[in-house]
Amino acid sequence: MRRWDGGDLIAKKRQERELGIKDDDTLSPNATIEEIGLAAMKGISKLLSDDIPNSRLEREMGVNNQPVSLQEIDSLMGMLSSPELKPTHI
Numbered sequence: 001m002r003r004w005d006g007g008d009l010i011a012k013k014r015q016e017r018e019l020g021i022k023d024d025d026t027l028s029p030n031a032t033i034e035e036i037g038l039a040a041m042k043g044i045s046k047l048l049s050d051d052i053p054n055s056r057l058e059r060e061m062g063v064n065n066q067p068v069s070l071q072e073i074d075s076l077m078g079m080l081s082s083p084e085l086k087p088t089h090i
Helices: 009-018 033-061 070-080
Strands: none
């Protein structure tokens, strides 16, 4: 098993909502094929220019994609089965 830390996405979305920041990547249900294509190209461009290079850098720096010990997995299983753990919603 390998560790991947993507940050707290739920907290980020909540903070953006509180600050009034809208998600520009959301298409309307009536989007045209051109709008869908432009959104896809924007997503691909972001992956190539930001996400992939950042992922490589995080892996090289030892931040992500690192082995996880059996003790850590056991502790995580214990935490997840704890009755005090309460799920949150976006």
